[in-house]
Amino acid sequence: xxxxxxxxxxxxxxxxxxxxxxxxxxxxxxxxxxxxxxxxxxxxxxxxxxxxxxxxxxxxxxxxxxxxxxxxxxxxxxxxxxxxxxxxxxxxxxxxxxxxxxxxxxxxxxxxxxxxxxxxxxxxxxxxxxxxxxxxxxxxxxxxxxxxxxxxxxxxxxxxxxxxxxxxxxxxxxxxxxxxxxxxxxxxxxxxxxxxxxxxxxxxxxxxxxxxxxxxxxxxxxxxxxxxxxxxxxxxxxxxxxxxxxxxxxxxxxxxxxxxxxxxxxxxxxxxxxxxxxxxxxxxxxxxxxxxxxxxxxxxxxxxxxxxxxxxxxxxxxxxxxxxxxxxxxxxxxxxxxxxxxxxxxxxxxxxxxxxxxxxxxxxxxxxxxxxxxxxxxxxxxxxxxxxxxxx
Ligand code: F6P
Numbered sequence: 001x002x003x004x005x006x007x008x009x010x011x012x013x014x015x016x017x018x019x020x021x022x023x024x025x026x027x028x029x030x031x032x033x034x035x036x037x038x039x040x041x042x043x044x045x046x047x048x049x050x051x052x053x054x055x056x057x058x059x060x061x062x063x064x065x066x067x068x069x070x071x072x073x074x075x076x077x078x079x080x081x082x083x084x085x086x087x088x089x090x091x092x093x094x095x096x097x098x099x100x101x102x103x104x105x106x107x108x109x110x111x112x113x114x115x116x117x118x119x120x121x122x123x124x125x126x127x128x129x130x131x132x133x134x135x136x137x138x139x140x141x142x143x144x145x146x147x148x149x150x151x152x153x154x155x156x157x158x159x160x161x162x163x164x165x166x167x168x169x170x171x172x173x174x175x176x177x178x179x180x181x182x183x184x185x186x187x188x189x190x191x192x193x194x195x196x197x198x199x200x201x202x203x204x205x206x207x208x209x210x211x212x213x214x215x216x217x218x219x220x221x222x223x224x225x226x227x228x229x230x231x232x233x234x235x236x237x238x239x240x241x242x243x244x245x246x247x248x249x250x251x252x253x254x255x256x257x258x259x260x261x262x263x264x265x266x267x268x269x270x271x272x273x274x275x276x277x278x279x280x281x282x283x284x285x286x287x288x289x290x291x292x293x294x295x296x297x298x299x300x301x302x303x304x305x306x307x308x309x310x311x312x313x314x315x316x317x318x319x320x321x322x323x324x325x326x327x328x329x330x331x332x333x334x335x336x337x338x339x340x341x342x343x344x345x346x347x348x349x350x351x352x353x354x355x356x357x358x359x360x361x362x363x364x365x366x367x368x369x370x371x372x373x374x375x376x377x378x379x380x381x382x383x384x385x386x387x388x389x390x391x392x
Contacts, residue, residue: 010314022112022334044072080268109132141313155322160312161191172231178303179306186270187269194375202234204235218291223387236278
């Protein structure tokens with residue numbers, strides 16, 4: 001068999017480990033692997049590279065992806081179809097007429113698609129609507145896919161975010177500042193949640209629940225200052241949204257319209273990260289006269305600095321966990337292809353590598369704030385004790 005593999009969407013640490021896992025297992029099973037470049041873009045344009053096992057020594061320990069990536073939506077032309085039934089039919093037609101012939105053009109019998117909630121739904125559509133073999137591997141720093149406990153790359157990013165959030169404490173403390181740190185994860189707050197807790201951030205704002213600037217930020221800062229805390233770290237998801245009430249009452253620099261007018265990406269998702277919310281928050285806090293007065297009572301000038309972690313969250317090398325997970329995902333994906341399976345996604349359940357339906361597995365997993373998740377309870381618990389009165 002000749003098996004194609006592509007990596008699409010935002011890159012996550014561990015992609016090369018999946019590629020290496022696929023290649024070494026294919027070598028053992030006697031199959032050939034061809035690398036498709038730039039995700040769905042290379043699939044459509046027939047851009048490939050060979051993946052010769054003798055030239056990929058210890059690829060699993062390296063960052064990025066040797067196959068490159070891109071955010072390409074093969075269904076972009078039918079994305080905004082108004083009628084759901086018509087859209088479904090248009091997608092099926094597009095799969096039959098545009099995507100399926102690419103298997104022959106690329107000379108592949110099966111495809112392993114590696115990515116997150118942009119890349120894998122396309123793979124799921126492909127698997128649903130043709131008899132070619134398609135397997136998905138979940139990788140995203142957002143950790144927001146239903147079918148797996150952890151997606152590949154997530155824990156490397158949590159470590160990177162934690163280290164920076166923690167390091168920023170020394171400078172924030174020296175200057176007695178408020179540091180607003182913007183952490184990736186537009187719609188899912190797993191990364192700010194975990195890194196915020198792990199690093200001991202004082203306030204953590206997630207995109208799943210709208211926040212109230214007065215109650216969730218200013219009142220907490222006031223309490224902290226009154227209790228003699230001299231620096232403050234806020235871990236803020238790039239996708240946070242204030243409540244309508246707070247927007248109207250507390251914000252001077254943005255309105256509800258600002259959110260309504262956000263640009264969309266090629267998959268039709270609102271680009272909340274383009275707002276650069278940490279900057280907005282920093283400005284709003286610095287303009288707050290009551291907050292300023294509280295700081296002055298303690299002989300401290302209110303100074304707020306914003307810092308965007310951005311793509312540094314997916315930079316460098318994967319941690320040991322993601323190297324191993326990537327290899328395990330890659331090996332299992334290749335085994336599934338070997339057995340002639342299709343429409344499946346590999347996944348981590350507990351400590352075991354399992355499989356689930358691709359269509360189900362790629363649905364978005366967010367932490368519902370209304371549920372009593374122990375992680376959200378933990379966030380409440382650790383942050384609520386961060387402004388209690390210091391013992392004299
Ligand atoms: O893949 C998801 C994600 O990592 C988001 O957390 C982030 O906002 C976005 O990708 C960044 O996308 P890009 O790399 O295209 O700027």
